[in-house]
Amino acid sequence: MARGRFQKLKNKGVEILSVISAVIIWQLVADYIVRNRFFLPSFTDVAEAFLITVSRQGIFPFMGMDLELPVLLVDTLYSLMHFSIGLVAALVIGIPVGMIMGWFRSLERVFDPIIEIIRPIPPLAWIPFAIIWIGLNPFGAGFVIFVGALFPIIINTFTGFKSVPRIYVEAAKVLGCTADHDLIRRIAIPSALPSIAAGIRIAMGVGWMCLVAAEMFGVSRNGLGFKIWHNYYLHRMDFVLVYMLVLGFLGLLIDRAFRSYLEEKFFKWRTGVVM
Amino acid sequence: MGRVKIRGVSRKFVKDEVSGTLALDNVSLDIEDKEFVCFIGPSGCGKTTLLRIVSGLDLPDAGEVFVDNERILSPGPKRGMVFQEYSLFPWKSVIDNIIFGPQMRGTRKKDAIEEAQKYLELVGLEQFRDSYPHELSGGMKQRVAIARALANEPEVLLMDEPFGALDAQTRNTLQHELLSIWQKKNITILFVTHSVDEAVFLADRIVIMTARPGKIKEIIKVDIPRLRDRTSLEVNQLRNRVLKLLAEEQKK
Known part of the structure; x- marks a missing residue:
């Protein structure tokens, strides 16, 4: 067991060395060349700041109780909440719209021009309307993430549905599956699933990028994105960096988790799904 | 029961308002229950179109198809299909x-x-x-x-060049297996192929079609008992006859 783990580490030797070197160079540059904690906090400064965010307690209201948790965890939970609100809304609206557009030719022509006009508007440009329509609450932040996540989901679902091989539809028809809803459920959805999943993955990436800006306009007193601005106003750049790195690692983690879930789901019938 | 009646079936593929291709031109044919019929013809002669019309995946512009006196207007589980x-x-x-x-x-x-x-x-x-x-x-x-x-x-099994993409050995094995399945299951088989060898080995009747527009050129009844020896004199004579008929179409 221990030996196996050691072997694994050994195989990743180059990668580990690369990260360690980067950290050492960062530390040396910060300490001996820049010599300005405000301009470039060093690795040890950031590590110290990290420990403070973990050791201090914050309050997370959960089902009527006020849970006392480390500040960093509270911020993470707030951010995940904003992110989930946006992503779930995008899934609930985006997947049906994409399915309908891909399956019914005439409806594609109805939806397509509207989508093509709205799609190029950057999600962050919606912030003023998010405030006016929804207000300064988690759902306002969720709305911005929703706008960012919606279009990749619609477009990929649409493409997946449109490129369902005709042969599967015809094979199903001669086997007695002729109604539209049966064909959608039994043929089109499974056939389009890899494409839909890829769309969700892109949407999660875009949504995550919108998070910092979505929390910027004061929807809550917590959140990873909010804390970046909060610490910037306090000139605590080491804390800014802590939250930046946490955002990066968490984004990576979410993507990895989703990808391994997909691989588990699809590897049975699709070898080498490129995601 | 699996009797197939094809009555005056025509199918035209329209490109635009002026031009179009006539794929099938007034095809009529009766197929008996439990019969094994092979369709052969130059490529683009509409044999696949005919099969798709019998399945219900495609509709004729004129004429009609009946299976056991029931008119075919949409696909249904009584007619099974194997695709190429x-x-x-x-x-x-x-x-x-x-x-x-x-x-x-x-x-x-x-x-x-x-x-x-x-x-x-x-x-x-x-x-x-x-x-x-x-x-x-x-x-x-x-x-x-x-x-x-x-x-x-199904009562009728429609097969659209099902062994077309396979190598020669696998193809021969599957032809054998198909014959034994056909004998066990007692069903009607309509089999589209471009291989003369396959048609001669399998069919009760071989329907030879003309180049576009597809019409029935000739129907050959095959009386050689099964299992047919692919290299016997009778089989070779039959193969020659079919090849000659096809060559006439190819020249056109």
Whole structure:
């Protein structure tokens, strides 16, 4: 067991060395060349700041109780909440719209021009309307993430549905599956699933990028994105960096988790799904 | 029963308002119950179109098709079809592919699986029950496709160049297997092919079609008893005759 783990580490030797070197160079540059904690906090400064965010307690209201948790965890939970609100809304609206557009030719022509006009508007440009329509609450932040996540989901679902091989539809028809809803459920959805999943993955990436800006306009007193601005106003750049790195690692983690879930789901019938 | 009546079927593919291709021109044919009929003709002669019309996937512009006096207007489980392209659902295992038809008719999954087991045995793939299509060879995929079509207990089996993509050896084996399945299951088979050898080996009757627009040029009744020896004199004479008829069409 221990030996196996050691072997694994050994195989990743180059990668580990690369990260360690980067950290050492960062530390040396910060300490001996820049010599300005405000301009470039060093690795040890950031590590110290990290420990403070973990050791201090914050309050997370959960089902009527006020849970006392480390500040960093509270911020993470707030951010995940904003992110989930946006992503779930995008899934609930985006997947049906994409399915309908891909399956019914005439409806594609109805939806397509509207989508093509709205799609190029950057999600962050919606912030003023998010405030006016929804207000300064988690759902306002969720709305911005929703706008960012919606279009990749619609477009990929649409493409997946449109490129369902005709042969599967015809094979199903001669086997007695002729109604539209049966064909959608039994043929089109499974056939389009890899494409839909890829769309969700892109949407999660875009949504995550919108998070910092979505929390910027004061929807809550917590959140990873909010804390970046909060610490910037306090000139605590080491804390800014802590939250930046946490955002990066968490984004990576979410993507990895989703990808391994997909691989588990699809590897049975699709070898080498490129995601 | 699986009697097929084709009456004056024409099909035109319209490109734009002016031009179009006449794929089938007034084709009429009667096929007896339990008959094995092969359709052969130059490529683009409309033989696949004719099969698609019998299946109900395509509709004729004129004429009609009846199976047991029932007019065909849409696809239905009574007419099974095996396609040239691999048509197994890649997200379903072999057994789940085979029970797809029965399940659509409302058979309970447990019963459907039990039933499907028989068809899996019939095509000799019991050990691949839980494999996925991408794990099978081309020949095995087509065997499963045949089992899937048979699981619906069709009266007519439509086969559109099902062995076209297979290598020569696999093709011969599958022709043998198909004959024994046909004899066991007592069904009518309409088989489209471009291989004279295949038609001569399999068919009760060979329908030779003309180049576009597709019409029936000649129908040859094959009286050679099965299993036919592919290299015997009679088979070769028949093959020559079919080849000559086809050559006439190719020249046009």
